[in-house]
Amino acid sequence: MxxxxxxxxxxxxxxxxxxxxxxxxxxxxxxxxxxxxxxxxxxxxxxxxxxxxxxxxxxxxxxxxxxxRPQGAYFIGVSLLQEPAQMALINLKGEIIARACFALNRDPTLLAENIAHALPELLDGQAEAAERLMGMGVTLSGFIDETQSICVQSALLGWRNVALATLITQATGLEVFIENDAKALAVSEKRFGQARDLETFTLVSHGAGIGSAHFIAGKLHRGLHGGAGEIAHCTMELNGTPCRCGKRGCLDTIASVNAIMEMAREENLTVASLPELERLAANGQAAAIRILHRAGSALGLGIAHLIQIIDPSLILIAWQEETIDGLLGTVVQQSIETNVLPGFAGLTPVRTFAINQDTWVRAAASIAAHRFLDGPESINDGAKSAR
Structure with a gap:
């Protein structure tokens, strides 16, 4: 090592x-x-x-x-954000070498077995990669502990306190680290993407749910218990809509794609996707415009708070591919500019990029690459002190 x-x-x-x-x-x-x-x-x-x-x-x-040297080390990534679950092999430059998929079983033990059974397909014809395989990263929607080994809670998977990394290690024999999806994506951008040369930046992911993660002084900031960056569950409306987390008025209940589509149904709008809602708004449909303004204003306000609290070098917004353009994105940018203190206005660059089919599985593999390159020091000091 x-x-x-x-x-x-x-x-x-x-x-x-x-x-x-x-x-x-x-x-x-x-x-x-x-x-x-x-x-x-x-x-x-x-x-x-x-x-x-x-x-x-x-x-x-x-x-x-x-x-x-790209062939110097290889890492496996597993994304539990899709059905079927996705698996990929990347090299030391973050390039995807091979792909596989398997059934997303919500029983943790069976899931670990499914991952083990998918490994031969992934590594077929990859003799050098098998010899230089340094670990596996797994990303999912949920709250991960400070050791990157236990899923404390995942509403999507119905898990509480699941020692997932240990189960997968037992099934595969590999060193395994698990991570929240937004934090994994921030690591991917730091290691292989737009933030390679930045010490401090914030990533916000927007899709079915909303996530965020922060690099501060070159380290992923996970917080004392691994919970830093839970922007989705910041209260934006007191006594607002009930959230799956048990609170009310969370950002997730206003600005996520799931929340936007639920508001569209409540307005009796016959749309099946966010692009369809954007088209209605572009054609002047008042309810569609109102929904997108509400969502965009809340998301922009949340990002403005992040700018004022952290003062990062860059805000990266990862959108579902179809949401980059249109009214929602415009309102988000306007809301950021409106709600940031005048002394901060316009000083923090905001970049957007689209989430594609490889985004999350590369992000998962990046977790293993990050631990290989940085060692235990890749976890911020606050999390280390909790162990």
């Missing part, structure tokens, strides 16, 4: 998409001589390779840049 310095080196090279030895020494605040031994060991172990960096005219010989 990698030591802490080697993990630091791999993480730095991954974030920068390649570094020379001089740049790496500066990043680690060490001499080139001090990093030469761990770098040589990682080259020999196949985690890194050397590539020529092209210099400009008259700048002499090309410098040698250290790069991540």
């Amino acid at each position: 990698l030591n802490s310095l080697q993990r630091q080196i791999l993480g730095a090279i991954n974030s920068a998409a390649g570094l020379s030895r001089t740049e790496l020494a500066q990043f680690c605040r060490m001499s080139k001589a001090a990093i030469s031994s761990p770098v040589r060991e990682m080259l020999e172990a196949g985690y890194l390779f050397e590539a020529d960096s092209i210099n400009g005219p008259g700048q002499g010989r090309p410098s040698v840049k250290l790069m991540i």
